[in-house]
Amino acid sequence: MHVFVTGASGWIGSAVVDDLLAAGHEVTGLARSDASAKALEAKGVRVRRGDLDDPGSIRAGAEAAQAVIHLANKHDFTNPANSSAAERTAVQTIGDALAGSGRPFLLASGIAGLAADRPSTEADASPFHGPDSPRGGSENLALEFVDRGVHTVSLRFAPTVHGIGDHGFIAVIAAIAREKGVSGYPGDGSNRWAAVHRSDAARLVTLALEKAPAGSRLHVTAEEGVTTREIAEALGRALNLPVASIPQDKVQDHFGWMCRYISMNGAATSTVTQELLGWTPTGPTLVADIDAGGYSKA
Ligand SMILES: NC(=O)c1ccc[n+]([C@@H]2O[C@H](COP(=O)([O-])OP(=O)(O)OC[C@H]3O[C@@H](n4cnc5c(N)ncnc54)[C@H](OP(=O)(O)O)[C@@H]3O)[C@@H](O)[C@H]2O)c1
Structure with missing residues (x-):
């Protein structure tokens, strides 16, 4: 086509x-x-x-x-x-x-x-x-x-949508962590993102x-959902930075425009899509990509 x-x-x-x-x-x-x-x-x-x-x-x-x-x-x-x-x-x-x-x-x-x-x-x-x-x-x-x-x-x-060379949201969160000297997550870090x-x-x-x-x-x-705490912990390991909860009243100040995205519920299933298309994801997980150094460089 x-x-x-x-x-x-x-x-x-x-x-x-x-x-x-x-x-x-x-x-x-x-x-x-x-x-x-x-x-x-x-x-x-x-x-x-x-x-x-x-x-x-x-x-x-x-x-x-x-x-x-x-x-x-x-x-x-x-x-x-x-x-x-x-x-x-x-x-x-x-x-x-x-x-x-x-x-x-x-x-x-x-x-x-x-x-x-x-x-x-x-x-x-x-x-x-x-x-x-x-x-x-x-x-x-x-x-x-x-x-x-x-x-x-x-x-x-x-x-x-992660991988080596990604400049999307996780790269932005990594840049904020570098700038602030701490790998933060919002509140209790329990909100999840699909990946x-x-x-x-x-x-x-x-x-x-x-x-x-x-x-x-x-x-x-x-992945149905990776918690923002798990993401922050992986970035903390990768960037050699401390990991911390950012209190809800400081999330806007800490994350800037990323605040509304990092605070959202971004969990999602793909069961219907996988069955419809015969699609089975085989790539590395988000945390594996972060641990492999995909977000370690500025
Ligand atoms: N990456 C993710 O994690 C993610 C998650 C959810 C949804 N999405 C959506 O998926 C789509 C692709 O995302 P992506 O991550 O591949 O984005 P990306 O890497 O930022 O690429 C954006 C593309 O749009 C082109 N573009 C930007 N402004 C343009 C303009 N004014 N006129 C014509 N082309 C323009 C860019 O061209 P140049 O190369 O010339 O700059 C580039 O090819 C987007 O709609 C995005 O919102 C992405």
Whole structure:
């Protein structure tokens, strides 16, 4: 299949591209810079120059392909409204471009906010609707396109898609620990995050492209939940720093914009996804990756 991938140069996207190519698919990647274009070309990927701020480039890429995997995100965590607006525009643009075609449209989503006090499941609908909600309500917007003849599949990634070279949330938490001289966790550290190794996530995306029914909400999670205390303890070992609880009234000050993420319930099961796709994660656990030095360097 000829697949247009936005975010093809990113942490997850670059592994997804490798897996798609290995499975025999043809890939065109969106690139917003010379460096990203060069990295994609070196893999034998066709490049479409463009930007999330240029919906015309996204539309043209979607129209020219047999499927779209949308992974690009601005990740402007200090101004989430900026990322959400771009995300919503991209999803609307891709949906409009694919309407009536029956072609697959896979998009990145997340676990946050699906369930308050238990691991979320694939049956949990996202409560986020509209432009002012997290990620601009993009999952629900994309799923609305199923009724307009688009084969939408939501990829709900674990809060940490980990591995060597990760610059996501765990790398940010490690940087905060280095800066503060202590590897902290919020309160009693009992809140949990689901986790998945990057290689397992990439494999799942290819399987989802090939097998997931329209309207699927898939959980790209291997470990159901690792406590924030276990994460802090592993980072403490890796960075040779003391480990401490950060009292609830100091969590915002200590973690800054990461506060809302490190405090959330991010636990999730993937039983339905594993059975649906015949997907069995085999990569290292999050703590094994931290212990192996994946987050030891600044
Ligand atoms: N990593 C995780 O643990 C995790 C967890 C949950 C959900 N997710 C979601 O999964 C998706 C992929 O995440 P990731 O970790 O791979 O992110 P990433 O490493 O930060 O990569 C982001 C990608 O988006 C591209 N991009 C950023 N701004 C752009 C713009 N204005 N126009 C066009 N492209 C732009 C980047 O291009 P350049 O290479 O040129 O910068 C890069 O290819 C995102 O939607 C993310 O929110 C990730």
